[in-house]
Amino acid sequence: MDLLELFKKSLLDKKASGSTVKNYLADIRKFLRWFEASFGREFLPSDLNRDTITLFEQTQGGSISLEEGDLAAQESETSARSFERYLSTLRKFASFLKSQNLIASNPFDEIKAVSAQIEAESDPWKVKEFKNYLYLGGASKVTIKNYMVDINAFCAWASHVLSVENLSDNVFSGIDQSLISSYKERLASVLHLSPTSINRKLSSIRKYLAFASEKGLIDSKKLQVSSYEDIKIVESISSGSLSLQDFKEEEEKSQPEVSKTQWSKIPPVRLLQKLLLPYALLEELIAAKLAFIIRGKRLAQKASQTTAPLAISSRKHSVRATTSPVLGITPPNLPKEMYAPHKISLTNLPFHKKLIHHARFTRPNWYKKYHSTSFSHYFHFAILIIYASVVGIIIYTNLFQDASSKKALAAPASPPRILSFQGRLTDNNDNPITTGTQIRFQIYSDPTATGAGNLLWQEVDYVSPDQDGIFSQLLGNGSTCSGQPLTPQSTPCAIPSSVFTDNSSLYLGITIESTPELTPRQRLATVAFAENSESLQGMLPITDVSAGQTNVVLALDTGGDLTIGGSASPTFAATGGQFELSGQTLLLSTTPGSNGNVNVVPDGLGKID
Numbered sequence: 001m002d003l004l005e006l007f008k009k010s011l012l013d014k015k016a017s018g019s020t021v022k023n024y025l026a027d028i029r030k031f032l033r034w035f036e037a038s039f040g041r042e043f044l045p046s047d048l049n050r051d052t053i054t055l056f057e058q059t060q061g062g063s064i065s066l067e068e069g070d071l072a073a074q075e076s077e078t079s080a081r082s083f084e085r086y087l088s089t090l091r092k093f094a095s096f097l098k099s100q101n102l103i104a105s106n107p108f109d110e111i112k113a114v115s116a117q118i119e120a121e122s123d124p125w126k127v128k129e130f131k132n133y134l135y136l137g138g139a140s141k142v143t144i145k146n147y148m149v150d151i152n153a154f155c156a157w158a159s160h161v162l163s164v165e166n167l168s169d170n171v172f173s174g175i176d177q178s179l180i181s182s183y184k185e186r187l188a189s190v191l192h193l194s195p196t197s198i199n200r201k202l203s204s205i206r207k208y209l210a211f212a213s214e215k216g217l218i219d220s221k222k223l224q225v226s227s228y229e230d231i232k233i234v235e236s237i238s239s240g241s242l243s244l245q246d247f248k249e250e251e252e253k254s255q256p257e258v259s260k261t262q263w264s265k266i267p268p269v270r271l272l273q274k275l276l277l278p279y280a281l282l283e284e285l286i287a288a289k290l291a292f293i294i295r296g297k298r299l300a301q302k303a304s305q306t307t308a309p310l311a312i313s314s315r316k317h318s319v320r321a322t323t324s325p326v327l328g329i330t331p332p333n334l335p336k337e338m339y340a341p342h343k344i345s346l347t348n349l350p351f352h353k354k355l356i357h358h359a360r361f362t363r364p365n366w367y368k369k370y371h372s373t374s375f376s377h378y379f380h381f382a383i384l385i386i387y388a389s390v391v392g393i394i395i396y397t398n399l400f401q402d403a404s405s406k407k408a409l410a411a412p413a414s415p416p417r418i419l420s421f422q423g424r425l426t427d428n429n430d431n432p433i434t435t436g437t438q439i440r441f442q443i444y445s446d447p448t449a450t451g452a453g454n455l456l457w458q459e460v461d462y463v464s465p466d467q468d469g470i471f472s473q474l475l476g477n478g479s480t481c482s483g484q485p486l487t488p489q490s491t492p493c494a495i496p497s498s499v500f501t502d503n504s505s506l507y508l509g510i511t512i513e514s515t516p517e518l519t520p521r522q523r524l525a526t527v528a529f530a531e532n533s534e535s536l537q538g539m540l541p542i543t544d545v546s547a548g549q550t551n552v553v554l555a556l557d558t559g560g561d562l563t564i565g566g567s568a569s570p571t572f573a574a575t576g577g578q579f580e581l582s583g584q585t586l587l588l589s590t591t592p593g594s595n596g597n598v599n600v601v602p603d604g605l606g607k608i609d
Contacts (some may be wrong), residue, residue: 003097004028005047010096019126027089034060045102048094050110054366060086124171125155127218133211150204157183172218180205180225293339337361417495419475425512432469438462440511441475443495445503447521456503459493 004025011021034056035043060083090108123129130151134144161182162174183205187198206225212218264270337342341361346354370376421441425433442458444450455570457476464469476495499506507521540547541555542564549564556562564570573579590596600608 003043006100007093007096010099023085024089024092027086028093028457031086031090031093048090048097048103048107050107053090053107056090057083057087125151125159126215127151127155129215130208130211134207146200147204147207150201153209154183154201154205154208157186166204172212173402175209175218279540417497417500418477419495419508420472421475421508422470422472423510425463425469425471432465432467434465434467434469436462436464438513439473441473442509442511442517443499443524444507444509444521445505447507447523454505456499457493457495 008021008025011024016024032043035047035052038055038059039047041235094103094106094108098106127148131144131148132145139147158175158179159171161179162171167388184198184202187201193201204226209218209225258426260432263273266409337357337360341357344357346357349357425437427433438460439462440458440460443456444454445456446454459475461473461475463473464470476493506524508524509517509521511517536553539551539553542549542562543551543555543557544552552560588598
């Protein structure tokens, strides 16, 4: 009988993956090799018992929690994670042998029962289960730590008092109301803990008993773990004065009864009630705090009228003093600056903290006197109105002002007609010329012709090359030569605008001193763009002085007006559709002094509406 083959077939029948089956078989083979090496014989199903598993654990792994199978391995031959996998495989293998009736019982069930018995004997108070209970309940690490400190102390004291070994199997049967009261008195009288600390420990015990009740270990309904009374501050006050207990009873009587929230049956109303509930609770909390402070002040006033000494006892010391209006009525956990900022001593404070304190809580006399006057509030309101008005005007001016009131943009200025030229001067042997030289620049409309009709512009410039013969010169960077003949100039001459607008192709000719003109002439590649730089498809704007009245582009002048001068009689016509003139105010007028008519002449059956 091959156990591995049967085990493999069982895994495949349960739809296990190939890698899972492979890992299971590898772990079982390791266990079988260990068994044969340890006992010197072949493994039999009956050999898988509690003793064998314990021996395998001690030799191959570490100590494990037999209830859960978790590994807490010490230094061993097998890593913790690998040994945990081996145990999981053995647990699966044992279940398989039990299902095939090859073994009488599952050894891991026996190990679990023994582990539970050992744990019950080592932890009769179920402290570890309580810790797991808190963790599953979502408690933080700090909360769990505080709970465990309080419960361990309580269980240790209860074990000593109750003699746990004399009790039955359930140690919780010894917890009753008298035990809780004794523990409470011990915390107050023996350990001298404060009421806050005592109530915290009692709260931990209350949580612990609730856990025991859920587990069915105790009936917590029969136990009342009430909070510890506050230590009395006033021990002896003359007859007729209030004690702290009287004060507490009076406070409880004055608290309004908060009825249980009645949710509406209408879903939207019920949702609104639940949304507003946190704000209502916050309001009740603030009101209760204020009521506590006010009643505390009233108690202090009554106590200050007596002459009997007051005694204050605490965990660490005891103080006796005469009557004091603030004993026991200072709001807890609140800094003094919250309720008495002017009584704080600034003697030992650093300079910057003194400044901060004065900035928060003190004001100069002129400030107080000014704000005490009646007109100050009206003055502040008037400043607010003026400020709001200024802001409104600024917003209206920038966002809602009529566009017609804005000034028209000025006509664009013509850019200077200047050409940048750079070259290198050399002699016949290609040696650089570094001395000053006169160079004549001419612009032609033809690449070869030299006639007067082809020469459009020229100037003579004196250039100063560098040590490599390289120079640069701006052409046309001079005064206008309008009306002068195109003759050699001794000074730079401006390039007329017609040179670019009236010619589609321009060529630059260069003459050095008195030598012949250099060839070939260089074409000015920017002419095609310069031609339209001041015109639109060859048409000038009507604002140009040389534009005329025909074939022009309509444009507004610097005053925002459209003016058509001369003797032209322009016609604006819409050959199809409706031609509309609209404006906030429409004005039709003739030239002043012309005695002209305004004629509205509909055609045919047209009418004037």
